[in-house]
Amino acid sequence: MAITIKDIAKRANVSTATVSRVINDIGGYGSETRERVLRAAKELGYYKNAAATSLVTNKTKTIGIIIPDVSTSFYGNIVTGIEDIAYDYGYSVILTHAGVEGKRLSDSLKLMVNRRVDGIIIVSIYLKKEQQVMISRLGVPTILLSTISEDNRLPYIKVDDYEAMYHATQYLIDHHHQKIGLAGVNPNDKVAGEPRLLGYLDCLVANHLPVDKALICYGDFSFDAGRRAMEYYVHHRLPTAIVCASDDTALGVISIAHQYAIGVPEQLSVIGYDDTSIAWMTTPPLTTIAQPFYDMGARGCKRLIQAIANEQAIVSEIIPFQLKERKTVRMLENESE
Template identity: 50%
Template sequence: MTITIKDIAKVANVSTATVSRVLNGAGGYNEETKKKILQMAEELGYRRNEMARSLVKKSSNLIGIIMPNVSTIFYADIVNGMEKVAQCHGFSVILSHAGEKGNRLIDCLKMLEERKVDGLVLVSIPLTEEQIQAIESLSIPYVLLSTDTQNKQIPFIKVDDFEASYAATKYLIDHGHRKIGLAGVDYADRVAGIPRIEGYKKALMDHGLSISANYIKAGDYSFSAGKEALYAFHAEKAGITAVFCVSDEVALGVISAAFDLGIKIPEELSVIGYDNTRVAEMAVPPLTTIEQPFQLMGEKGCLKVIEAIQQKVEVKTERMPFRLVERASVINRME
């Protein structure tokens, strides 16, 4: 049997209006009445109907999450972080996939608008001006995760890809490598691709090393892109001793192709990845990689949106720290 506020009012010998005020913290009652009603509610096993409550408040307690329809591993950690924070604050999340490069984003926004979400988090989607206007038209708090726009007024949370790429390349240089490849990068990706290319190039330039177009292999951050990159390096006899991979999946593809080609990792080729996803430590050998704090990014993004909803504060941009995780896929040629 479902217990209602009428049942509590009857047992506590007060009006339903008083029960409602106590349960919603609205005031207008003394401490003794509050204690009695809360005790009766607990003893009777009352459970608040959040759906009905949201209709009264015109609030759904829902956070919408939109991300690309891709298989990249790191999304799980981002979503876990968001769900953890949402549940702690009495919210739920709705996950929606915007398709390749966000081509279904407008449809996702329409669906989330129908569900009356209170806030929005967009993950790794490069936005057009039209899409930005559609997001703004919802008039709800939102934040971008692991992406940004050229409009600096739009809040985002992400790692500095240029600095992280520079750090990865410098690490290889500091370990004695002079011919360093870059694998799996998307030249058209303004958010992550171009900064990682530029960080790689700047590190080479700062250390007096030449930049060769043949040392950069394009791709889509995938396992297959890594395999294709190493096959190309091998066929061209590039002579690289190390390769910076723009994702852990690309790095796994490089390691797989190295096995096919009889190239020993790291004795003959050092490999460094990017992301520090769960598979990085499962690789053979375990993968040295740049870590992005994906779960923390998810937690931060969700918390910023919830604070904006509840406290009417502005969502602000935040740069997240990265770190280089050393494992066994890079050899020091200086020793």
């Protein structure tokens, strides 16, 4: 026999109207009541008809996630954070790839419209004005994670990439390094590339160190970008330390260093950026700038759900980074090394 809201109301000792409001996430009840109703529903094995509910409430309890299709490894923790919070609030998620630099963003947005999502989370894709117009016409609450939009028109949650790269470069300088390379950064990427490049450059200038363009190897934040950079350094000019645009890039640097028997950190210090799982799996474990990806995903999803429920604006937030000290940076004994 099918379980009904009357059965749940009896078990939870509330009215059927209250059960209906909780199950359909309409509001008008306290947190204790919500927990009691949901617990009763779970104990009775109740499953609501999502299609029928969406017709009544005009909500599908679905969140769309749009990420680019790139060869870096940090998206997993962001998506896990989103999914965990979505599950807690009774939402499901749809994940789609928009291609490198969001080239298929319009197709991804069309998919979200067709699936009638209640909110959209866009990860690590810089949005220009025309794309913002496209999103605004959808009338769906949207938040950006680890990215921004032109003129900061859409709400976002991210770290300060400029300050993080400045801090990483300063850490190497404090360890007496003066010949510091920068590997894997894309100067045309306004989200992460441009601010990280400026953070590196400004830190050198602030410490009265020369800016040597021969020590900057541009790339796309990938493992291969790190390998190409290190090949260049080996055959042209090897710095004493390299700050990398990502952990993937740092591992590419370390892999080529190993091929040429260049010891890390004995002969070359390396700092990554992101603190993905590979940072502590590598040998030696990677010193890196840690972005709180899981927390970023969880916070973003929670704020989006609150905006959906209360029809309130989402406030942007800069969240703190950390420098995780591990085993790939060496203190030089003197500045002439």
